Amino acid sequence: MAAPEELQLFRKLGIGAKFDTKRFRKDAERSQMITAQVTPTVSKEEANKALDFFDDSEDSLQLLGDIKASEKKKKKRKKKDMTVDKVEQIEQEKLSEFRNKKRIHVQGADIPAPVTSFQELQGVYGIHAQILNNLQGLGYDEPTPIQMQAIPLMLQRREILACAPTGSGKTAAFILPILHHLQEPRRQGFRAVVVSPTRELAKQTFTWFQRLGEGRGFRTYYIEKPAQAAKKFGPNSAKKFDILVTTPNRLVFMLKQDPPIISLHNVEWLVVDESDKLFEEGKQGFRDQLGAIYQACDSSHVRRAMFSATFAYDVEQWCKLNLDNVVTVGIGARNTAVDTVEQQLLFVGSESGKLLAMRELVRKGLTPPVLIFVQSKERAKELFHELIYDGINVDVIHADRTQTQRDNTVKCFRTGKIWVLICTELMGRGIDFKGVNLVINYDFPTSAVSYIHRIGRTGRAGRPGKALTFFTEDDLVHLRGIANVMREAGCEVPEYMLELKKANRKERRFLEKKAPKRKSISTTPKMFVDKAVRKRKMIEKSKKMQGKTRKNEAVQPGSSTANTDEQNKVAGSGGNRKSTEQETGNHKEDKPHGKKGGTGKYRTEKSLSGHTNGKDLNKRLKKRKQANKNTVKS
């Protein structure tokens, strides 16, 4: 074997010379002149070693004078470029591997790397330490996948369309970058706007802004009553707020006043939460209102972000056409339910079968908190009247209840004072009740999207949950779609369900909007219901009259009379107000209800005492029995 110095000299002398690799292969290998050519992939270290080698050889080139220096430099640069490319490629591979592991899918140009910890946000982006403290205080140890990718994107002022499962932390994903960009409170008016489809969700987002921004002094405003807001916002007073959280109709109402009573000219971030819902057209959707808000945010540097748990093709198309260099971020498979929810379907035969099944569940013992979804406010009222007589700690929330009542009900459910909450689609999206144990779809949802959102009220932030869906023959048209969602999430479904006829797009759209007509839930004879409705109407009428008199006498509203009326209103099973289940934009709603003060509280206390106070319950049961007897007689 040749001595190392000899080999070195041999290598230097041999530079540029071609070997007959068949004849001299052994010599060439020994002097390491062809190893680099036969190695298929080079690590960074290896590549650097190779470069060192060529650096050495440059001297010898000058000595030998065989090869031109410029050619050599070119080669050297090429090798260096190759190494940089290789390093970048390796980095990209690592990123892809990490994204795959977290099921993060991205589409777009120049996408920043996901962050792996909240601390990284401070190091790389300079997020304020107070915000990190707030996160820690809330028990957010590490970012969720949507937060890992959406936060750095928004911190780089990129416009995004984000889709991530229910309960996966989308709210903090948009709040953190907003708080960072606004830096500090300034007297410039609203600089960030978040639009949500329901008041409950808007209020919840408002609360999260306060929690995550605690100690930073930002002033967030939630439009509860446009008329009140108008007073509050006199031309200059609106300037003292930084962030606005609202439902679309309330904001549009204020924008459309002449002159507008709110200005969005300084808005830097417009976030549309539940974007697929807000993009829906027609009575149930908010497409027009969203258009008006989009136009009102007319600053040249406004950025927009859309968030939802479910993906809609038209939202994506709109974003691609209208947003600047938009990035799409998706977590997991599109339009799927979270796998932390154990899903079950239960065939109950008929409408009355549902009530029997419900009572059977109660008899066996329900573990609260439980959410029950029905398809309309009328049915919500009917079911409430059935269950309350069963002695269940139950309350109901729907669009016919006043805002105060809705707020109180939500509060009582959050604090565990109410165990079972009956609701409509109103509560289907975004609401974060911690630890909901079971979601019951008493009425079958009209689309897979609605199903995903409804059952997403449980199994949040990685916790386990259960969902039970009743179905009858009326629901067969929707069954296949929901069975598919269940199977995607790894739940067992009978094969026949997946083989049912598939509805085409047009049919699906029609079915989505029209829930099947169902027999009443109520077991109380209709004549008594009618009587109750008539009575309620009379009371409402007399209340109006009293209200007028009170106004004339300049007496403050919110008296005990209002309480009694409100109680009757909730107890009535009919309803003649024409509000939809979503936020309606009927601003008349705000005026009288705002004045009813503690009526919701009264109502809640009453329903609670209904369960704890046996005497009261017995009285009501007696009354009901008597009513039934009377019908039989007549």
Ligand SMILES: Nc1ncnc2c1ncn2[C@@H]1O[C@H](COP(=O)(O)OP(=O)(O)OP(=O)(O)O)[C@@H](O)[C@H]1O
């Ligand atoms: N990084 C985190 N670590 C722990 N908990 C978190 C984290 N981020 C969010 N959460 C909690 O997870 C729950 C769900 O978050 P959030 O309401 O933002 O979900 P979401 O994705 O908006 O759901 P939905 O689609 O139903 O609106 C909340 O209680 C929130 O406090």
